[in-house]
Amino acid sequence: MMKMDWKKGLLLPDARVRESMKTIGQLENIFLNEEARRALDQNTVVYRVQAWCPVPDGTEGAQFWGTTEIAQGQVDSEYFMTHGHFHLKRNRTEYYGTTEGEGALILMDETRRTWMEPMFPGSLHFIPPSVAHRVANSGKVPLRLVACWPSDAGHDYDAVRRFGFGARLLSVHGKPSLVRSET
Numbered sequence: 208m209m210k211m212d213w214k215k216g217l218l219l220p221d222a223r224v225r226e227s228m229k230t231i232g233q234l235e236n237i238f239l240n241e242e243a244r245r246a247l248d249q250n251t252v253v254y255r256v257q258a259w260c261p262v263p264d265g266t267e268g269a270q271f272w273g274t275t276e277i278a279q280g281q282v283d284s285e286y287f288m289t290h291g292h293f294h295l296k297r298n299r300t301e302y303y304g305t306t307e308g309e310g311a312l313i314l315m316d317e318t319r320r321t322w323m324e325p326m327f328p329g330s331l332h333f334i335p336p337s338v339a340h341r342v343a344n345s346g347k348v349p350l351r352l353v354a355c356w357p358s359d360a361g362h363d364y365d366a367v368r369r370f371g372f373g374a375r376l377l378s379v380h381g382k383p384s385l386v387r388s389e390t
């Protein structure tokens with residue numbers, strides 16, 4: 208058994224919880240304006256992840272549970288967001304549920320068609336097979352979500368690192384807008 212703070216969407220401290228984070232310095236070439244990213248404090252935390260993986264990675268038939276907290280902030284006009292990934296096993300799906308904050312789940316299929324779903328407390332999202340996913344925080348407080356995915360899904364970060372998503376969530380005249388990428 209594990210304990211959650213369901214309001215916040217955080218797992219309570221427990222030795223079985225894996226904790227990780229990504230800083231501005233670790234997100235090279237992820238944001239549109241790389242010069243602006245380099246000019247920021249490289250130690251700024253963009254997001255933190257907790258994961259409860261009760262079986263070994265790659266086990267068929269089980270599920271993992273995680274939470275993600277994306278800080279409020281921007282790199283130039285682009286909102287702080289997660290790296291984003293496809294699942295290594297492309298037919299593995301996932302649920303995201305928002306507990307706190309506002310933002311967008313950005314989704315992209317293998318043809319690079321990109322769309323978004325608004326995230327707000329109580330929003331529940333199904334990530335279909337073969338769809339890359341990332342979350343951007345366009346609100347004024349940390350955006351928190353819970354996630355559940357198959358333990359044999361795996362993560363393919365490479366395609367996103369190399370080609371990005373087909374669109375980005377930018378602040379345009381102060382409003383979050385999904386802006387198509389040129390490539």
Ligand code: F6R
Pocket residue numbers: 256273274275289290291292301340341354356360362
């Ligand atoms: C798991 C999943 C989430 C993300 C987390 C961080 O399949 O989608 O738990 O891993 O939100 O994002 P990434 O992994 O893109 O750095």
Ligand code: ZN
Pocket residue numbers: 292294301340356
């Ligand atoms: Zn995932």
